[in-house]
Amino acid sequence: MTEETLEGWAPEIGHGVALEAVIERAFDYRGNVTVVKTDGAELEGYLFNRDRDVPAPFVQMFDRAGAGPIDIRYSEIRTIRFTGKDTAAGTSYAAWLRAKEAKKPASGA
Amino acid sequence: MSVPLSQMWAVASYVLKQRLRGNTRYPLVLMLEPLFRCNLACAGCGKIQYPAQILKKHLTVEQCLAAVEECGAPIVSIPGGEPLMYPDIGRLVKELVARKTYVYLCTNALLLKEKLDAGLFAPSTFLSFSVHMDGLREEHDEAVCRDGVYDEAVDAIREALRRGFRVTTNTTLFDGANPLRMREFFDAMMDLGVEGMMVSPGYSYAKAPDREHFLRRQRAHELFSTILERPKRRWKFNQSPLFLQFLMGKQDFECTPWGNPTYNMFGWQRPCYLLQEGYAKTFRELMTTTKWESYGHRSGNEKCRDCMVHCGYEPTAVNHTFASWRGFRDTVVATVSGRF
Numbered sequence: 185m186t187e188e189t190l191e192g193w194a195p196e197i198g199h200g201v202a203l204e205a206v207i208e209r210a211f212d213y214r215g216n217v218t219v220v221k222t223d224g225a226e227l228e229g230y231l232f233n234r235d236r237d238v239p240a241p242f243v244q245m246f247d248r249a250g251a252g253p254i255d256i257r258y259s260e261i262r263t264i265r266f267t268g269k270d271t272a273a274g275t276s277y278a279a280w281l282r283a284k285e286a287k288k289p290a291s292g293a
Numbered sequence: 294m295s296v297p298l299s300q301m302w303a304v305a306s307y308v309l310k311q312r313l314r315g316n317t318r319y320p321l322v323l324m325l326e327p328l329f330r331c332n333l334a335c336a337g338c339g340k341i342q343y344p345a346q347i348l349k350k351h352l353t354v355e356q357c358l359a360a361v362e363e364c365g366a367p368i369v370s371i372p373g374g375e376p377l378m379y380p381d382i383g384r385l386v387k388e389l390v391a392r393k394t395y396v397y398l399c400t401n402a403l404l405l406k407e408k409l410d411a412g413l414f415a416p417s418t419f420l421s422f423s424v425h426m427d428g429l430r431e432e433h434d435e436a437v438c439r440d441g442v443y444d445e446a447v448d449a450i451r452e453a454l455r456r457g458f459r460v461t462t463n464t465t466l467f468d469g470a471n472p473l474r475m476r477e478f479f480d481a482m483m484d485l486g487v488e489g490m491m492v493s494p495g496y497s498y499a500k501a502p503d504r505e506h507f508l509r510r511q512r513a514h515e516l517f518s519t520i521l522e523r524p525k526r527r528w529k530f531n532q533s534p535l536f537l538q539f540l541m542g543k544q545d546f547e548c549t550p551w552g553n554p555t556y557n558m559f560g561w562q563r564p565c566y567l568l569q570e571g572y573a574k575t576f577r578e579l580m581t582t583t584k585w586e587s588y589g590h591r592s593g594n595e596k597c598r599d600c601m602v603h604c605g606y607e608p609t610a611v612n613h614t615f616a617s618w619r620g621f622r623d624t625v626v627a628t629v630s631g632r633f
Contacts, residue, residue, distance in 0.1 A: 211571075214342045214343060214344075215344055216344045216346075229346070230343065230344050230346065230347050232347075232559045232572065233559060233560065233571055233572040234571065235571065237582075244559075244572070246346060246347060246350070246558075247346075248346055249346060250346035250347070250349060250350045253559075268344055269344070271342040271343055271344060272339075272342040
């Protein structure tokens with residue numbers, strides 16, 4: 185079963201795409217993302233948390249070197265690009281099944 | 294039930310203390326995930342799909358101990374990832390045992406013999422290796438997507454038992470499980486000499502490679518009823534008999550998502566071990582700010598609809614035991630008679 189992945193997605197906020205929705209997708213994404221800040225700075229890493237239910241909503245990340253957690257407010261984010269490999273879109277199970285099938289002796293020969 | 298009396302007493306006195314204090318929400322088992330790295334990539338697992346820098350990271354022993362202290366649960370389960378890949382696992386377990394915390398080290402056992410040879414662990418009533426075994430050789434190797442794992446795990450179990458360790462097994466059942474083979478598997482584990490077995494249906498993790506073989510509720514009831522209907526006297530389960538009755542459809546329980554809180558490098562996971570809907574910075578924040586009413590079978594939350602996993606329902610079963618004379622009687626009768 186092939187699943188749609190967000191890998192490579194670079195949404196532009198405001199063109200029918202809300203920042204909050206992109207943050208939700210980034211939170212659910214099992215790969216690194218690049219957070220583009222309103223001042224132009226960029227931070228690449230794994231976005232593991234977000235809190236919308238506080239007065240100043242924020243996301244939390246570990247950067248590419250694993251340093252963190254780094255908190256970034258929603259108000260500081262311009263957009264998020266899905267730059268890293270989607271580790272949940274792998275085919276390890278399908279590959280295992282194929283390998284098992286290949287090992288079985290041919291029947292009906 | 295095969296749990297040692299001292300452990301039963303520790304849990305019973307803890308639950309009674311909470312009830313006397315009027316606490317309605319309290320943890321029973323802390324799920325402590327020191328790392329996400331694993332040496333297997335099982336089809337049904339949604340725990341290890343992370344970028345490299347996350348897989349390389351792990352909690353410090355001090356972070357782990359602070360979480361144990363903060364949570365206060367009498368039992369700590371250490372899953373992962375594979376906890377035997379955690380570089381400080383020996384020190385962590387030693388510290389927990391010194392605090393008289395009951396530890397279930399959940400492992401696939403591939404590294405167990407090596408770690409035992411290295412003298413990392415000492416036998417203790419407070420330490421049990423909970424070895425992942427999803428069935429007999431064919432079923433287990435298929436579940437973990439690698440040939441030979443069953444045999445390695447069996448060798449490791451034998452070695453741990455020979456050295457005097459407590460060993461239990463934990464088994465996740467998926468759709469298509471063969472009841473007769475499962476009964477043979479229970480016999481095989483008892484023949485090995487494990488202290489007890491834990492069984493649970495799997496959860497359909499959103500990130501798991503295989504999401505097609507998870508059990509829906511009715512199918513789970515049918516399967517567990519067939520497997521457990523006439524249990525052999527020699528089968529020992531390291532879990533509440535009321536939870537097994539729940540799996541068979543004989544008890545109508547609601548989930549207790551705060552019963553097995555989860556701590557890992559991201560913080561305190563909301564709302565439970567299976568769902569990742571966010572993280573709290575402290576255990577108190579987790580307990581006080583999570584919208585608990587949004588979770589559980591009766592909440593209408595689709596993610597909880599078919600879930601019957603032990604991390605949510607075993608705490609309910611334990612609470613039920615101490616909530617009424619009927620619950621206590623049901624537990625005693627099932628324990629003494631060996632019938633579910």
